[in-house]
Amino acid sequence: MSHTAEIPMVPGSESPLELKPLKAVDPKTVYHRRAQRLLSLAKDSPLADYFELCRRVVAIQARLAAEADFGQLLAWGKDEAIPLSHLGSEADSYWQGLLQQLLSDLLPQVDEDMARVLRLLMQQSPEQLTSWGSALRQGHMSEVPARFSLFIWAAMGVYWSHWAPMVIKRIDQRKVVQQNLCPICGCHPVASVIVDQPRAGLRYLHCSLCESEWHYIRAHCSSCGQDKGTTLWSFDDAKAQVRIESCDECHGYTKMLFVEKSPLMDVAADDLATLMLDSELNAKGFGATTVNPLLLAHETEQ
Secondary structure (H helix, E strand, O other): OEOHHHOOOOOOOOOOOOOOOEEOOOHHHHHHHHHHHHHHHHOOOOOHHHHHHHHHHHHHHHHHHHHOOOOOOOOEOOOOOOOOOOOOHHHHHHHHHHHHHHHHHHHHHOOHHHHHHHHHHHOOOHHHHHHHHHHHHOOOHHHOOHHHHHHHHHHHHHHHHHHHHHHHHOOOHHHOOOOOOOOOOOOOEEEEEEEOOOOOOEEEEEEOOOOOEEEOOOOOOOOOOOOOOEEEEOOOOOOOOEEEEEEOOOOEEEEEEOOOOOOOOOHHHHHHOOHHHHHHHHHOOOEEOOOEOOEOOOOOOO
């Protein structure tokens, strides 16, 4: 285990066309763009009220990402496959502090019913919050009261996304292998994004917690890795900006966002705005293998 200050940055290739296994993002930029996208999508959505709640949460995330005190990065496993997956109790203290700030800022912006939910969450013990946070990060959504999940995840996201870029600069990306969970924090992706840089048509999975992106070969199931029996679905246009890739082997699916066609798209906001696609795939017997930080659905029984 090492502290960031003790680890030199790993130099990369000078080639602008080099395929980067991992891509760091600026959380402040991500949150600002997500809030703007939510505002835009809410105009034509039957879920306008929920979009507005999410927009307010994300706007507070952007402020916290810019202004909060994150302390020093705690000891992390430089040589571990997933370096930010186990940060210990000090990390819990930091993200729980961010949670209290988020709830305090949000409280004056919501109606009384939601305010009661926020106050109840503010009264939970650190031990309970630690347990819930761990359950969410491990994908055990049903172990956490659904009314609290959005806010707990939002606070954890601010913390993990702050440190992820620094860690990405200090790990040897040559050792990063293709995997279905985030190589930095171990959480599920929100969706695939198809980009045109450094080369057109590359696919990256976007992390639901730390916002990092990692390369994943196209035409391979992003859950089980199979390269046979995958189908690309589009319900309005063969060149739609949002499509779904399903797998006949594991019966899972993930959305693919062609951000090269629409740079204003955001993985979490646009996934939320296309729930009708999920309904179509669910009706065909497929289940999502991804996690949306704005809609933390309870897992289904297998």
